[in-house]
Amino acid sequence: MSFGIPFFPQEASSEAGRIDALFYTLLAFSAVLGLALAGLVVGYAVKYRVGSKADRTGKRSRSLPLEMSWTIASLVIAFIFFGWGAALFVRRDHPPADALEISGLGKQWMWEFRQPGGQREINELHVPVGKAVVVSLAAQDVIHSFYVPAFRIKQDAVPGRTTHIWFIATQPGRYHLFCAQYCGTQHSEMGGWVIAMAPEQYAAWLNSQGEGETLAASGEKLFRALGCSGCHGASSKVRAPSLDGIFGRPVALDNQQTVIADERYLRDSILNPKKEVAAGYEPHMPSFDGLIDEGELQMLLAYLKALSPQPTAGARQ
Amino acid sequence: MTNAAMSGTYLGEGSGPRAWLLTTDHKRVAWLYLVSLTAFFFLGGAMAVLMRIELATPAGDLVSDDVYNRLFSLHGIIMVWFFLVPSIPASLGNFLLPLMIGARDLAFPRLNLASWYVFISGSLFALFAVVAGGVDTGWTFYTPLSTLYANGWVSTAAFGVFIVGFSTIMTGINFIVTVHTLRAPGLTWFRLPIFVWTLYATSLVMVLATPVLAASLILIVLERVFGIGIFNPALGGDPLLFQHLFWFYSHPAVYIMILPGMGVVSEVLPCFSRRPLFGYKAVAMSSIAIAVFGFLVWGHHMFVSGQSAYAGVVFSFLSFCVAIPSAIKVFNWSLTLRKGEISFETPMLYALFFLALFTFGGLAGLFLASLAVDVHVHDTYFVIAHFHYIMVGGMVTAYMAGLHFWWPKMTGRMYSETAGRIAATVTFIGFNLTFFPQYVLGFDGMPRRYHTYPPEFQFWNVLSSAGAVVLAIGYLMPLFYLGWSLFRGARAPDNPWNATGLEWQTGSPPPPHNFETMPVVTRPAYAYDMKGLEHERFSPHREEAAG
Amino acid sequence: MSGTESIAFDTPQRERRADTFAMWVFIGSEAMLFGAIFLVFLVAHVDFGPAFAAASKHLSLPLGTFNTAVLITSSFTMALAHRLALQRRWRATVWALVVTSGLGLCFLVVKGIEYGKEIGEGLAPLLGMPFRYAGPDPVHAEFFFGLYFAMTSLHALHLIGGIVVIAGMIALWRTASPANRLRRVVTVGLYWHFVDIIWVFMFPVLYLINR
Missing domain, CATH: 1.10.760.10 (Cytochrome c-like domain)
Incomplete structure (x- = not known):
C-alpha cells in the first residue's frame, strides 16, 4: 500500500496502540484546525484582495465574545489532550507485577543486557511476546537513551542512578533499538535489535544460550x-x-x-x-x-x- | 550609496570605517549587527546543507562521524546564539525601536555599540573553536558528555556563548529602559505598535533568563577547567541538574527568538490588509503572557530523562497553557485580513507564509506537550521538524518579512518586487520540502543527531535533502537583489507602503536624529483608513473609553 | 544636548531616572544569575545536608564575620557618598567613594588570605590540587568546597567590578558635570549595595549552615 515508503511505524507493544490513538486524534485535530485556518486565510485573501467588490462595511476590529470563545475553546481542547497524554504517561511508572526483569547497561557505544537467567547479550535483546518486561537501565559513562520506536518507549539511562522502562511485546519480530540521547562520536551506531519471540521460542533460545550465571x-x-x-x-x-x-x-x-x-x-x-x-x-x-x-x-x-x-x-x- | 542624495540622512554622516565602527547611532549599529548576523546565518546554513547532503544516503560516506557531530553542534551553536537570539532585536529592533516610539536614539547609545563589540568578541571565541577543531557536544552541552568525555573545544565555545550572553543582556536593558522612558508624548502603552510590545517582552526574557545560562556555563567551565564536580555523579553531582539549568534558559530563549517575529508579522499583516490589527490588546497581552509562561515550562525537555513523573505531568500542563497565547495570536492575525483590501507585496507574502509555517510548527507542539506521545517522538526528527518550523519557518520568515518591509526605510531604496516574490515562494516550497518529511521520519522513529541511519528511512531523507537545496536558493536570492538595490534600486519615498507608525513619518532613510521635529501621537496603532468609518472608529477618546 | 550624556534624553533629570531604572533592571538580571547558583547550592544541601554542615565548619568564621562587617560598613559609606552628592559637597563625596572602594579592597585581601589558608589545608578541590579532608563523607564535602569557591569567587569578581567602576568614576570626576556626577554616584551606589546584599545572603548560607 505504501510502496515501501514508511509512513507509519509498526505497532508492536501493548502501549503502542493506546499512544497511537492519541497521536492520530491529535493529527486529525491538527489537520482540521490547520485546514480551517488555511481556508479562512486563503478565502479572505481572495475575497478581500485589492480591487475586489466585496462588502467591507461594519464590524469592529475586535469582538470580545469571539475572542473569549476561542480562548476558552483552546483551553478546553488543550486540557483534554493534556489529561489524555498524562493518563497514558503515568502508566510508565506502574509495570505489571509479574514482569521479567532484565538489566541493561549503556556505554559508549553499545548496549549490554543480562537476562534474568544470566544470559548476556550485546546490542540485542530477546524478549518473549505477551509477557511484561522491565528493563532497569544504568549508564557507564554519559547519558544514553533506550528507544524502541515500534514499542513507543524511550527512557534515558543516566550515570549515577537506575531508571526503568517496561513494555509488553505483542508481535514477534525484530525491532530497531536506538540510542536516542546524543552520546558522542559513534552515537548513531549505538543500537541494535529487540527480538520479540513466541514464549516457547524464547525459552528455547534461552536454553541454546546455555545456563549463564544470573x-x-x-x-x-x-x-x-x-x-x-x-x-x-x-x-x-x-x-x-x-x-x-x-x-x-x-x-x-x-x-x-x-x-x-x-x-x-x-x-x-x-x-x-x-x-x-x-x-x-x-x-x-x-x-x-x-x-x-x-x-x-x-x-x-x-x-x-x-x-x-x-x-x-x-x-x- | 555615497552620493549627494544621502546627505542629510544618517547614511550621509561619513562612510569610512571610523564612521561606522565608532558610531553610536542606533541605525548604524543595526547595520553592524545586520551584516554580522547575515554572515553567521550563511555559515550556519552551509553546515546545515553539508549535513543534509551527508544524510541523503544511509551510510556515512561524505564526512566522518566526528566531522558530522561537529557540524550539527556548530550549526546549533551558531544559529541559536549568533543568529536567532540577536537576529530581529539587534538588527531590525535596534533600527526601529527609537523610530517607532519617536525617540532620537536608544536610551544608552554607547552601551548599544558596546553590545555589538561584545557580540563580536564572543563570536570570535566560537569561531576560534570552529577553526581549532570544533565542538562535538551538540548545542545543548549536556553533561557529563560535555564535561568529562567530549574532546573538542568545549570550554572555548561555551565561553564564547557566555560572552554573547552579555551582549544580549545589554540589548535587553537598553530596550526596556528605552520603552519605559523615551516614548513620544501621547504614545501610551496601548498605542504602541505590537512590534514594540514584543521587543519589550523579548527583552524581559533576555534580561532574566540569560544569566541562568551564564550560571550553567560558568559551572561547566569550572568543571572542565578546575575539576569541580557539580554535574559529575562520581563527585556527588547530578547530570540532570545541568539540564534543568540549561533549559531554564533555553526554553525562554525560544520565545526570545520567536516573539519579535510575531511582532514583525503584526506590523505587516495590517499594513497590506489596510485593516487595524484584530484584537490589539489580546495580541499585546499574549506577548507578555508568553514571556511569563515561557519561564515555567523548561521541564518539558526532560520527560524521559528520569525526572519524576509528577514533574512531567506539571510541566506538560504548563506547556499546554503556553500554547494558548500563541493560538490566540494566530486567530487574531487571521481575522485581521477580514474585510481588508489585501495586496500581496513581498513582505505580505512572507508574513502569510509565516502564518502557515508557524501554525504548522505550533500544532506539532501539542504533540510534544502530550506526555505519552512525547515519550515516542522525543529526541527524534519530529522535534527537529517542530522547532525548525517555529525557528526557521516562523522566525526567519518573519525576519525576511521585516527586512523587506523596512528595507526602503533603512536604505532609501526599493528592491525588485518580482525577485522578492519569487524568493519568498521558493523559500516556502523549499522549507516545506525540507522539514515536512522530518515529521514523518520522527514519527517513524529516526533519532536526531544520527550520522548514519537504517536504509528504510532513506526515502524521506532524500526528500528533505532535496528541499534543503531549494531552501538554500531561496535564502541566497535576497542577497543578490537586495545587494543590487543598494546601488541601483529606485529611490524609496518616505512611506512606500502607506503604513501607519511613526517610523514612516520621517525620511527614507531617516535623518541622523530620526525626526526633524519631535512627533506627538494622537491615534492608536494601525489606524488604517477604513472607508467612511475613519472618524467614528479611530478617535482616540473613543478607543480609550472602550478600553 | 543640555548636559545629558545620551542624546536620547532632553534633561539630566530624565536621564538620571532612566539610569537608575536601568540599574534596577540589571540588578534583576544579576539576581537571576546568583539565584541560579544559590538554587544549585540549596538543592545540593537538601541532598547532602550532613556532609555540607560538616564541611562548613572548616571555613573560617572569624574571617567571614570580619568581612561581613567590612562590607556592611562600605555600604554605609556608599550611602554617605550618595547623600553628600545630593548636597553637592563634591570633595566629601570623593572621599566617601575612596573609603568605600578601600573597604572593598580590604574585603578582597581578607578573602585572599582565607583562600590561601584553605588551599594550604588542602580544602581546595581545584586544578588537581590534593584534597585532604578528614571529616565524614569527603565526596560531598568536596562538592561543598567546589560550590564555595565558585560562589565566593563570582561574588569577588562582582566586587572587583564595582571597585574598578568607582576608580574610573573618580578618575573622570574633574571633567564630569554636576548632573553627571550625581547620576553616576546614584547608579554605582545601587550596584554596590546589591553586591553587598549578595554577600549578606552568601555568608549565612556558607558559613553559618550548621551553627
Whole structure:
C-alpha cells in the first residue's frame, strides 16, 4: 500500500496502540484546525484582495465574545489532550507485577543486557511476546537513551542512578533499538535489535544460550571477592549490618533519620558509604567508587535484591 | 550609496570605517549587527546543507562521524546564539525601536555599540573553536558528555556563548529602559505598535533568563577547567541538574527568538490588509503572557530523562497553557485580513507564509506537550521538524518579512518586487520540502543527531535533502537583489507602503536624529483608513473609553 | 544636548531616572544569575545536608564575620557618598567613594588570605590540587568546597567590578558635570549595595549552615 515508503511505524507493544490513538486524534485535530485556518486565510485573501467588490462595511476590529470563545475553546481542547497524554504517561511508572526483569547497561557505544537467567547479550535483546518486561537501565559513562520506536518507549539511562522502562511485546519480530540521547562520536551506531519471540521460542533460545550465571549469582561472587561478606556475612555480625532482606526495608540512620533501602540508597552506600550510616554501626566501610564499574554495581544490586524475599515494585524508584 | 542624495540622512554622516565602527547611532549599529548576523546565518546554513547532503544516503560516506557531530553542534551553536537570539532585536529592533516610539536614539547609545563589540568578541571565541577543531557536544552541552568525555573545544565555545550572553543582556536593558522612558508624548502603552510590545517582552526574557545560562556555563567551565564536580555523579553531582539549568534558559530563549517575529508579522499583516490589527490588546497581552509562561515550562525537555513523573505531568500542563497565547495570536492575525483590501507585496507574502509555517510548527507542539506521545517522538526528527518550523519557518520568515518591509526605510531604496516574490515562494516550497518529511521520519522513529541511519528511512531523507537545496536558493536570492538595490534600486519615498507608525513619518532613510521635529501621537496603532468609518472608529477618546 | 550624556534624553533629570531604572533592571538580571547558583547550592544541601554542615565548619568564621562587617560598613559609606552628592559637597563625596572602594579592597585581601589558608589545608578541590579532608563523607564535602569557591569567587569578581567602576568614576570626576556626577554616584551606589546584599545572603548560607 505504501510502496515501501514508511509512513507509519509498526505497532508492536501493548502501549503502542493506546499512544497511537492519541497521536492520530491529535493529527486529525491538527489537520482540521490547520485546514480551517488555511481556508479562512486563503478565502479572505481572495475575497478581500485589492480591487475586489466585496462588502467591507461594519464590524469592529475586535469582538470580545469571539475572542473569549476561542480562548476558552483552546483551553478546553488543550486540557483534554493534556489529561489524555498524562493518563497514558503515568502508566510508565506502574509495570505489571509479574514482569521479567532484565538489566541493561549503556556505554559508549553499545548496549549490554543480562537476562534474568544470566544470559548476556550485546546490542540485542530477546524478549518473549505477551509477557511484561522491565528493563532497569544504568549508564557507564554519559547519558544514553533506550528507544524502541515500534514499542513507543524511550527512557534515558543516566550515570549515577537506575531508571526503568517496561513494555509488553505483542508481535514477534525484530525491532530497531536506538540510542536516542546524543552520546558522542559513534552515537548513531549505538543500537541494535529487540527480538520479540513466541514464549516457547524464547525459552528455547534461552536454553541454546546455555545456563549463564544470573546477575544475582555474579553479584554474590563479587560480594565475596570484594570482601563484603567478611563484614556483612552472617558469621561476623559484629561490625556491619546484615543485608538479608535489606531491599525495600526502612533503615534507621545514625542521624535519627530513616530511609527506605531502595536502589538509590544501596548504590550510594556502596560508592559513598559515609553518607548515610546505619544507626549503631561505626563508619568503617571503605568506598568502592572507582573500584567497581557500573556493570558490577548492577550485579551487586541484583544480589542484594535477591536477598529480599519479595521485592516490591514501589521501592524501585 | 555615497552620493549627494544621502546627505542629510544618517547614511550621509561619513562612510569610512571610523564612521561606522565608532558610531553610536542606533541605525548604524543595526547595520553592524545586520551584516554580522547575515554572515553567521550563511555559515550556519552551509553546515546545515553539508549535513543534509551527508544524510541523503544511509551510510556515512561524505564526512566522518566526528566531522558530522561537529557540524550539527556548530550549526546549533551558531544559529541559536549568533543568529536567532540577536537576529530581529539587534538588527531590525535596534533600527526601529527609537523610530517607532519617536525617540532620537536608544536610551544608552554607547552601551548599544558596546553590545555589538561584545557580540563580536564572543563570536570570535566560537569561531576560534570552529577553526581549532570544533565542538562535538551538540548545542545543548549536556553533561557529563560535555564535561568529562567530549574532546573538542568545549570550554572555548561555551565561553564564547557566555560572552554573547552579555551582549544580549545589554540589548535587553537598553530596550526596556528605552520603552519605559523615551516614548513620544501621547504614545501610551496601548498605542504602541505590537512590534514594540514584543521587543519589550523579548527583552524581559533576555534580561532574566540569560544569566541562568551564564550560571550553567560558568559551572561547566569550572568543571572542565578546575575539576569541580557539580554535574559529575562520581563527585556527588547530578547530570540532570545541568539540564534543568540549561533549559531554564533555553526554553525562554525560544520565545526570545520567536516573539519579535510575531511582532514583525503584526506590523505587516495590517499594513497590506489596510485593516487595524484584530484584537490589539489580546495580541499585546499574549506577548507578555508568553514571556511569563515561557519561564515555567523548561521541564518539558526532560520527560524521559528520569525526572519524576509528577514533574512531567506539571510541566506538560504548563506547556499546554503556553500554547494558548500563541493560538490566540494566530486567530487574531487571521481575522485581521477580514474585510481588508489585501495586496500581496513581498513582505505580505512572507508574513502569510509565516502564518502557515508557524501554525504548522505550533500544532506539532501539542504533540510534544502530550506526555505519552512525547515519550515516542522525543529526541527524534519530529522535534527537529517542530522547532525548525517555529525557528526557521516562523522566525526567519518573519525576519525576511521585516527586512523587506523596512528595507526602503533603512536604505532609501526599493528592491525588485518580482525577485522578492519569487524568493519568498521558493523559500516556502523549499522549507516545506525540507522539514515536512522530518515529521514523518520522527514519527517513524529516526533519532536526531544520527550520522548514519537504517536504509528504510532513506526515502524521506532524500526528500528533505532535496528541499534543503531549494531552501538554500531561496535564502541566497535576497542577497543578490537586495545587494543590487543598494546601488541601483529606485529611490524609496518616505512611506512606500502607506503604513501607519511613526517610523514612516520621517525620511527614507531617516535623518541622523530620526525626526526633524519631535512627533506627538494622537491615534492608536494601525489606524488604517477604513472607508467612511475613519472618524467614528479611530478617535482616540473613543478607543480609550472602550478600553 | 543640555548636559545629558545620551542624546536620547532632553534633561539630566530624565536621564538620571532612566539610569537608575536601568540599574534596577540589571540588578534583576544579576539576581537571576546568583539565584541560579544559590538554587544549585540549596538543592545540593537538601541532598547532602550532613556532609555540607560538616564541611562548613572548616571555613573560617572569624574571617567571614570580619568581612561581613567590612562590607556592611562600605555600604554605609556608599550611602554617605550618595547623600553628600545630593548636597553637592563634591570633595566629601570623593572621599566617601575612596573609603568605600578601600573597604572593598580590604574585603578582597581578607578573602585572599582565607583562600590561601584553605588551599594550604588542602580544602581546595581545584586544578588537581590534593584534597585532604578528614571529616565524614569527603565526596560531598568536596562538592561543598567546589560550590564555595565558585560562589565566593563570582561574588569577588562582582566586587572587583564595582571597585574598578568607582576608580574610573573618580578618575573622570574633574571633567564630569554636576548632573553627571550625581547620576553616576546614584547608579554605582545601587550596584554596590546589591553586591553587598549578595554577600549578606552568601555568608549565612556558607558559613553559618550548621551553627
